[in-house]
Amino acid sequence: MPMFIRKIKHAMYLALVRVIVKISPQPSHMLFAGAGSSRQLCDFLVRTGIGKVLVVTDKPLRELGVVDQAVQGLVEAGVDIAYYDGVLPDPTYLQVEEGVTVMRAHGSDVVLAVGGGSAIDAAKIIAASSASPDDPRDWVGFGKVKHEIPKIYAIPTTSGTGSEATMGAVISDPVSHEKGVISGSTLLPAAAALDPDLILGLPAPITAATGMDALTHGIEAYIGTWERGTRIEHSRAAIKMVFDNLVIACNDGSNREARAAMSVAACYAGIAINQVNVGNVHAIAHQLGGKYGIPHGMANALVLPGVLEFCREESQQQLAELARLVGAGNEGDSEEQLSHAFIQAVRDLRTAVHLPDHSDKIKAADYDHIIELALAECEGYPVPRLLDRAGTIAILAQITV
Numbered sequence: 001m002p003m004f005i006r007k008i009k010h011a012m013y014l015a016l017v018r019v020i021v022k023i024s025p026q027p028s029h030m031l032f033a034g035a036g037s038s039r040q041l042c043d044f045l046v047r048t049g050i051g052k053v054l055v056v057t058d059k060p061l062r063e064l065g066v067v068d069q070a071v072q073g074l075v076e077a078g079v080d081i082a083y084y085d086g087v088l089p090d091p092t093y094l095q096v097e098e099g100v101t102v103m104r105a106h107g108s109d110v111v112l113a114v115g116g117g118s119a120i121d122a123a124k125i126i127a128a129s130s131a132s133p134d135d136p137r138d139w140v141g142f143g144k145v146k147h148e149i150p151k152i153y154a155i156p157t158t159s160g161t162g163s164e165a166t167m168g169a170v171i172s173d174p175v176s177h178e179k180g181v182i183s184g185s186t187l188l189p190a191a192a193a194l195d196p197d198l199i200l201g202l203p204a205p206i207t208a209a210t211g212m213d214a215l216t217h218g219i220e221a222y223i224g225t226w227e228r229g230t231r232i233e234h235s236r237a238a239i240k241m242v243f244d245n246l247v248i249a250c251n252d253g254s255n256r257e258a259r260a261a262m263s264v265a266a267c268y269a270g271i272a273i274n275q276v277n278v279g280n281v282h283a284i285a286h287q288l289g290g291k292y293g294i295p296h297g298m299a300n301a302l303v304l305p306g307v308l309e310f311c312r313e314e315s316q317q318q319l320a321e322l323a324r325l326v327g328a329g330n331e332g333d334s335e336e337q338l339s340h341a342f343i344q345a346v347r348d349l350r351t352a353v354h355l356p357d358h359s360d361k362i363k364a365a366d367y368d369h370i371i372e373l374a375l376a377e378c379e380g381y382p383v384p385r386l387l388d389r390a391g392t393i394a395i396l397a398q399i400t401v
Helices: 005-024 035-047 059-063 066-070 072-076 093-106 117-130 204-223 231-251 256-276 279-294 298-311 316-326 333-352 364-378 389-398
Strands: 029-031 051-055 080-084 112-115 153-157 168-172 179-183 191-196
Touching: 005 066, 005 072, 005 153, 035 072, 035 191, 035 231, 051 093, 051 168, 051 191, 051 333, 059 093, 066 112, 066 256, 080 093, 093 168, 112 117, 112 191, 117 168, 117 179, 117 256, 153 389, 168 191, 179 279, 191 256, 191 364, 204 231, 204 256, 204 279, 204 298, 204 316, 231 256, 231 298, 231 333, 279 298, 279 364, 279 389, 298 333, 364 389
Parallel strands: 029 191, 051 080, 051 112, 112 153, 153 191
Antiparallel strands: 168 179
């Protein structure tokens, strides 16, 4: 399809989304933050008089005792809890079906996600599916979950996805290996707890990858073309906190201040993308995750510098502003020089946290399929420049062995 037609379609789609968002109700959201905040959330839930709770998580977190620590307040209060711990990285429709089966058998009133983005995303779609006969595959797209669902609460155990602050969820098709984004205002968790005590044992590689995920969210919200809400304030705060704290958190996982700051950074970045969505990095990274099983944060870290180079001219002012924010470049540098300096700072941060700049899983033979899906996905985002075939090939070539 010619680029000028894609641009017209893109503009028309975003205009429609803006109208829909403007007339849609905005759900409320509560946050508890700091050491012990998971207990505060549990105490809050007990005070609200909740009945039965489905905890959605994964087996490793249960085996490590993290889940028990997170829900201790509910257990001590005698709350009736059922557990679905079958969530795997990049949750699938099958896992959603399994979770719904557990939820319905238990008669759960609310859903509490304890885990990373995969657990929180799965919890959202489990809650939505429990209240509807529809196939969740039909919900892929913008704002298609419109029905009332059981309330969702979240206790993230990584600092990256920001899913605790968004109305979206990513789901994978195990057959096609394609990822879909499901969204709707009722998917926004009613409350979340950002408890650094639950993250102290997170391994450095996961800390690094999830931290780069949060950085990607902040940057994509900041350079996007949709002026809305507090996306500027929240994205700038998130980006600054990642640059200031990610290396510390990777090198010293027991540093509560750095862990707390990264939790807040991820949440702030989530708040930003919840207002204006993501961008080209995600359009490509989703395909890498679906096709090769590359963890989402890692995929974002691989793609981010190349995408920023791709849209550098269109985003020069914003990238220069971010360079000044994080102390990249030199006094007196031009906007062009500062924009390059910020992209290099992103590369340097990726190196400092020991993440790779390429993957041997990515195959040039798959480029056509990846590009087709990425070009289609990016048209739903407020990007400064639409991906094209040549540009996407160049981005992929940078990260292919």
